[in-house]
Amino acid sequence: MLVIGCKIPGSPVIPRIEAIQVAPTRLSLLPFQAAPLTIHVSTGQSGVDATALLQWSTTGGSIVNNGTIGGIVYITYTSPSQPGNYLLIVTTALGTPADTASVTVTATPVPVYTVTVTPGSASLVVGDTTRFGTTLMDSTGSMLYGRPITWSLSDSTVATIAVTGFVQAIAAGTTTVTATCEGRTGTAVVTVRP
Structure with a gap:
């Protein structure tokens, strides 16, 4: 057949x-x-x-x-x-x-070794908003979670930043976003156009 x-x-x-x-x-x-x-x-x-x-x-x-x-x-x-x-x-x-x-x-928290801010840069127009996040890793490259992050700007006349990493552009210029966790830092650059 x-x-x-x-x-x-x-x-x-x-x-x-x-x-x-x-x-x-x-x-x-x-x-x-x-x-x-x-x-x-x-x-x-x-x-x-x-x-x-x-x-x-x-x-x-x-x-x-x-x-x-x-x-x-x-x-x-x-x-x-x-x-x-x-x-x-x-x-x-x-x-x-x-x-x-x-x-x-682990029974106790593993120390943060690196802080990476994402995205690494942002180009905004005055009035625009964006949000930055972080990736935390220990010395072995394992990702960490649930750690408090402190956000800051090198020039607060260019933009504002909230505790959540939310950024709003308020004037033309360039400012550096810094995320700090357990003494470790990561940065990103924000450029604001008129």
Whole structure:
């Protein structure tokens, strides 16, 4: 008997995941501390959403799915009560591809080593607003969360800045935004045009 395969018109495209990327890949948390992560999926097929095929697990702690926007899955990981090293694993039913994030849970806070302000620069017109954020890391490159940030400007006649990093341009000129956390600083430059 001869069997000939054919594609049925209008049949759904079955997505195939080619790569999974978890970000960040390294975290340092306190017990019961929550941290946001993203999962990006590559299918090689334009316009195909394969996020429903993902499976995730962890060797300690819990994961909450916050939903998918633009093909990116947003999750919240909450660390367990016991200090130690844990893994968050994201994969498919087949087991491949896969990606992981490593989590170190410590009984006391790990010191901040670097502060990075994002975006690194902004060009505004008087009256415009923008918001800056920070990425905190320890000496091993693991991301830190839940630390207080102090914001300041080198020239407060050019712009104002709120405790949330929200900047409003008030006069033409250039000013440096500085974020300080545990004695470490990061900077960004704001240029304001009339």
